[in-house]
Amino acid sequence: MLAVVHYVNQFFGGLGGEERADEPVHVSVGAVGPGRGLEQQWAGVAQVVATIIGGDNFVSSRRAEAEPAIRAALEEYQPDVLVAGPAFNAGRYGLACGSCCRIAAELGIPSVTAMSPENPALAIHGQHLYAVPTGELASSMARALPPLARLAIKLGRGEPLGSAHQEGYLPRGLRRDVWHANIAARRAIDMLTQRLKGEPFASEMPIEQFDSVPPAPPLRTLASARVAVVSTGGIVPRGNPDRLREYNSVAWRRYRIADLPRLEPGEWEPIHGGYDSTYAREDPNRVVPLDALRKLESDGAFAALHDYYYVTVGVGTAVNNARRFGEEIAHELHAADVQGVILTAT
Amino acid sequence: MAKEIERTGIPVAYVTTLTSLAEEIRANRIVAGVRIPHPVGNPVLGAETERDLRTTMTQRALEVLTEPVEGPSVFRVDHPGVR
Numbered sequence: 001m002l003a004v005v006h007y008v009n010q011f012f013g014g015l016g017g018e019e020r021a022d023e024p025v026h027v028s029v030g031a032v033g034p035g036r037g038l039e040q041q042w043a044g045v046a047q048v049v050a051t052i053i054g055g056d057n058f059v060s061s062r063r064a065e066a067e068p069a070i071r072a073a074l075e076e077y078q079p080d081v082l083v084a085g086p087a088f089n090a091g092r093y094g095l096a097c098g099s100c101c102r103i104a105a106e107l108g109i110p111s112v113t114a115m116s117p118e119n120p121a122l123a124i125h126g127q128h129l130y131a132v133p134t135g136e137l138a139s140s141m142a143r144a145l146p147p148l149a150r151l152a153i154k155l156g157r158g159e160p161l162g163s164a165h166q167e168g169y170l171p172r173g174l175r176r177d178v179w180h181a182n183i184a185a186r187r188a189i190d191m192l193t194q195r196l197k198g199e200p201f202a203s204e205m206p207i208e209q210f211d212s213v214p215p216a217p218p219l220r221t222l223a224s225a226r227v228a229v230v231s232t233g234g235i236v237p238r239g240n241p242d243r244l245r246e247y248n249s250v251a252w253r254r255y256r257i258a259d260l261p262r263l264e265p266g267e268w269e270p271i272h273g274g275y276d277s278t279y280a281r282e283d284p285n286r287v288v289p290l291d292a293l294r295k296l297e298s299d300g301a302f303a304a305l306h307d308y309y310y311v312t313v314g315v316g317t318a319v320n321n322a323r324r325f326g327e328e329i330a331h332e333l334h335a336a337d338v339q340g341v342i343l344t345a346t
Numbered sequence: 347m348a349k350e351i352e353r354t355g356i357p358v359a360y361v362t363t364l365t366s367l368a369e370e371i372r373a374n375r376i377v378a379g380v381r382i383p384h385p386v387g388n389p390v391l392g393a394e395t396e397r398d399l400r401t402t403m404t405q406r407a408l409e410v411l412t413e414p415v416e417g418p419s420v421f422r423v424d425h426p427g428v429r
Contacts, residue, residue: 286387292404326350340411
C-alpha cells in the first residue's frame with residue numbers, strides 16, 4: 001500500500017476558520033477531512049499515514065519556522081507521495097501547498113496539489129507543480145478529489161506522467177519532445193480539414209492571451225516633450241561590445257547618442273538574427289531614425305531627445321524577458337524625466 | 347516592452363510592420379512601418395526621398411504620442427515612399 005502525507009490548512013484540518021489562521025504546523029496521524037475523501041477514492045491502494053496541518057497566516061508569514069516543521073514531518077514519515085490541498089482559490093493556502101510541494105521535491109518525494117486556475121500561487125509555483133484544477137470554492141471538492149487521487153497514485157508508484165491534457169493537471173508551460181506518427185505538415189492539414197468540416201480539433205500551439213494596458217495619457221504638447229528612442233532592432237556599436245545576443249535576448253543595453261547627428265554606417269551595425277540586415281547595415285537610421293529625430297528636434301517639433309538610446313534584439317525573445325526589459329527601461333526613462341517614447345521594431 | 351512602458355504612464359509610439367501582431371498583443375499606439383528590415387526607411391527610394399520619408403514617419407510617430415486612444419490603434423503614415 002502507498003503511504004501518503006497530506007497537507008491541509010487549519011480550516012480543512014478541523015481546527016477552525018480565520019480565527020485559527022495563526023496555528024503553528026502540527027502533524028496528526030492518519031487522515032483528516034479531505035484526506036478521508038481521498039482514501040475512499042483509493043479504496044485500499046493508498047493510505048494517509050499523516051496529515052500536516054498549518055494555519056494559513058503561520059505558514060505564509062513565518063516561513064522560517066513553518067518550513068522546517070513541514071520538512072521534518074516529511075522526513076519522519078517518508079511518504080511515497082505528498083498530496084497538498086485542494087486549496088481552491090484561497091491564496092495563502094495555495095502558497096502553502098506550493099511550498100510543501102517544493103519541500104517534498106527537495107527531499108525527492110513526488111507531490112501533487114489541487115487548486116483553482118485563478119489561484120495566485122500558480123503564478124509563483126506553477127511551473128514546478130502538478131496541480132489539478134478545481135473550482136473557486138470548496139463546494140467543488142467532490143469533483144476535485146477523483147483526479148487528485150488518481151494522479152497521487154501514479155506519482156506515488158513512480159509511473160511516468162503524460163501531458164497536462166492527458167492527465168488532467170494544469171499546464172505548467174513546459175514543453176517535452178515526443179515522437180508523433182505523422183509529420184507536422186500532415187497534422188496541420190488534418191487539423192485544417194477538421195476545421196473546415198466543423199469537427200472538433202485541438203491546437204498543438206495554444207495562442208497566449210495578452211492582457212490590456214490602459215493607454216498612457218497623450219502628451220498635451222510635443223513642443224516641451226523630452227523623447228527617447230527604443231528599438232528591438234539590434235542596432236549596436238560596431239563589434240557588439242556588450243555581446244548582446246542575436247536571438248532569445250536576455251538583456252537590453254543603452255548607448256549614449258547625445259552628441260550624434262545620426263547613426264553612422266560602419267560605426268553602428270545590426271546584430272539581429274531575425275531579419276535581412278543588408279539595409280540596416282547600409283544605413284542604421286532605417287531602423288533607429290536618429291537622423292530624422294535630430295532634424296525634428298532642431299526644427300522644434302519636440303523639446304529634446306534623451307541622451308541615451310535603448311536597444312535589445314526582438315527575435316525568439318521570451319515574453320517575460322521582454323516585459324522585464326520594458327519595466328527596467330521605463331524606470332530609467334522616468335528617472336530622466338522622459339515624457340514620450342518612439343519604439344521601433346523589426 | 348511598449349506595453350510595460352505605457353503601463354507606467356509614458357506614451358509609446360510603437361513603429362512596427364507587423365501591425366496585426368501588435369494589435370493582438372494589445373499595444374496601444376501602433377505606427378505602421380515600411381518593411382521588417384527597414385521599418386523607417388525604404389532602400390528603393392533615392393537618398394533624399396528616403397530622408398523625407400523617414401522625417402515624415404518620425405513626425406507622425408511623435409504626433410501619435412499626442413493622440414488619445416482607447417485601446418490598440420493603428421496609425422498609418424501618408425507618404426508615397428510607404429509602399
